[in-house]
Amino acid sequence: MFLYTHANPLTLTDPLGLDTAGCDQFLGKFENPCEKECCAAHDKCFDDGNCSSGSWGDKPKCGCDQTPQCKKCNSDVLKCFATCSLKAGIGSSKKPNYYCAKLHKYINIPKDFPSYDAAMKACTYDHAQDCKVPLSPAPPKKKPWYKKIF
Numbered sequence: 001m002f003l004y005t006h007a008n009p010l011t012l013t014d015p016l017g018l019d020t021a022g023c024d025q026f027l028g029k030f031e032n033p034c035e036k037e038c039c040a041a042h043d044k045c046f047d048d049g050n051c052s053s054g055s056w057g058d059k060p061k062c063g064c065d066q067t068p069q070c071k072k073c074n075s076d077v078l079k080c081f082a083t084c085s086l087k088a089g090i091g092s093s094k095k096p097n098y099y100c101a102k103l104h105k106y107i108n109i110p111k112d113f114p115s116y117d118a119a120m121k122a123c124t125y126d127h128a129q130d131c132k133v134p135l136s137p138a139p140p141k142k143k144p145w146y147k148k149i150f
Contacts, residue, residue, distance in 0.1 A: 034087055036097035038080035040106060043099035045073035050131040063133030101125035 023031050023039035031039065045051070051070035054061035064070060096106035100123035113119035 032084065033097060034084035035081060037095040038077050038084060040096050040099040041080065042073055042077035043101055044106070045076065046070070046127055047099070047101045047104060047125075049073060050127045050133075052126065052128040052131075054128070060135060062128035062131035063135045064128070064131035066136055067133060101127060 023035060046055075049067060049069040050062065050064040051067075051073055052061040052065055055065035055070035056074060060066050096108070098107045098109060098119060099105070100107045100112075100119065102123045102125040107113060107119060107123070109116055109119055113122060
């Protein structure tokens with residue numbers, strides 16, 4: 001957990017926007033199996049679309065972050081989490097719990113890596129480096145409605 005939060009687990013953010021095995025913005029080892037499956041599918045989707053953490057907000061790291069595919073990755077994982085809450089966290093024994101973007105494949109712990117920490121360290125990857133889509137300029141900010149009136 002300290003690896004991607006730069007020794008500041010209270011913020012639980014990765015300032016570089018790197019992807020790791022598991023749920024990057026959650027508590028890593030402590031998600032339930034269903035949430036891990038959601039995160040693995042999301043990590044694969046990000047890998048396929050070269051999406052980064054910049055696709056979540058208004059500060060894209062690369063042009064891929066602005067694509068419909070990356071937005072769909074994010075909306076799909078939110079829907080998946082909502083489904084998990086209805087299933088009380090029970091996952092499927094057939095779905096993978098981890099995806100390693102650096103290796104571009106689903107992984108199994110402890111088969112592929114001896115521990116979750118080892119997988120996080122080995123699988124850290126920056127999808128933005130593979131993006132070939134140019135970053136579009138940000139649209140001009142609109143004046144708030146109340147400034148137009150006064």
